[in-house]
Amino acid sequence: GQQVMQIPQYQHVQEGEDFTTYCNSSTTLSNIQWYKQRPGGHPVFLIQLVKSGEVKKQKRLTFQFGEAKKNSSLHITATQTTDVGTYFCAGVTTDSWGKLQFGAGTQVVVTP
Amino acid sequence: GAVVSQHPSRVICKSGTSVKIECRSLDFQATTMFWYRQFPKQSLMLMATSNEGSKATYEQGVEKDKFLINHASLTLSTLTVTSAHPEDSSFYICSASRGGSMTEAFFGQGTRLTVV
Numbered sequence: 311g312q313q314v315m316q317i318p319q320y321q322h323v324q325e326g327e328d329f330t331t332y333c334n335s336s337t338t339l340s341n342i343q344w345y346k347q348r349p350g351g352h353p354v355f356l357i358q359l360v361k362s363g364e365v366k367k368q369k370r371l372t373f374q375f376g377e378a379k380k381n382s383s384l385h386i387t388a389t390q391t392t393d394v395g396t397y398f399c400a401g402v403t404t405d406s407w408g409k410l411q412f413g414a415g416t417q418v419v420v421t422p
Numbered sequence: 423g424a425v426v427s428q429h430p431s432r433v434i435c436k437s438g439t440s441v442k443i444e445c446r447s448l449d450f451q452a453t454t455m456f457w458y459r460q461f462p463k464q465s466l467m468l469m470a471t472s473n474e475g476s477k478a479t480y481e482q483g484v485e486k487d488k489f490l491i492n493h494a495s496l497t498l499s500t501l502t503v504t505s506a507h508p509e510d511s512s513f514y515i516c517s518a519s520r521g522g523s524m525t526e527a528f529f530g531q532g533t534r535l536t537v538v
Contacts, residue, residue: 343526352515352529353466398465400527408454408525410517412465 314401316413323389323420330385331416333399340404342375342382347415348395356397391420424450426518428530435506435537443501443533445516451496452518456527457489460513472499472516506537 313336323329333342341360345353357366359375359382366373372385382399396417400410425448435441445455453474458466470491471479478491488510490502499518503510513534517527 341525345527345529352532353517353527355526355528358526402525407471408519408521409456409468409471410525410527412468414465417463 314411314413316399319414321416321418325420325422327389328387330383331397333382333413335380335401338379339401341402343400345398346395389420394420424528426528426530428516431531432534437537440504445499445530447497447518450520453521455499455518457501458515508537511537
């Protein structure tokens with residue numbers, strides 16, 4: 311079955327530094343989504359990527375979708391303490407009836 | 423954005439009792455809702471797909487008689503954990519999407535279930 315792998319599972323960042331989390335699917339995706347879950351909270355939708363090679367930016371966050379539509383990345387520049395949380399990618403395939411296949415998540419800890 | 427409300431946010435119940443969790447889409451109709459379970463520091467595990475007006479579709483390994491799902495209207499799905507045991511203690515989250523090509527999910531606040 312479809313699998314979505316995400317690395318790293320844990321990221322310790324100094325405030326002001328950049329970091330990237332990577333997502334890789336075993337199958338071609340129709341779209342990939344990114345969510346952020348703060349400690350004790352629920353996942354919140356960040357963005358959806360649909361097109362091959364798509365790049366989208368949200369302030370300090372840059373999302374990329376690979377040319378083959380099987381991998382994606384989230385890059386955060388100049389990390390702030392508000393970036394703390396777990397970032398999940400979630401893939402959708404054309405035959406998944408809208409079901410999201412979540413990656414393991416990258417837990418981000420930011421030190422001042 | 424769309425709002426999904428989940429209730430209760432926390433519940434403690436005795437072993438052997440049943441607990442009902444509600445998931446409501448407040449400002450849109452959701453023909454499909456999803457129920458997840460999340461263990462500490464782990465990802466979301468899809469339990470079942472709740473379909474309005476029909477039976478839920480359960481993922482492999484999820485006991486349908488244990489986790490009863492009812493999707494009686496376009497804005498409400500319920501998950502009932504029957505005869506709960508301590509191993510059922512977990513964080514349960516529902517999500518809904520607007521449907522069609524809009525597959526982004528809007529999550530409820532989650533329910534922290536503790537079975538004692």
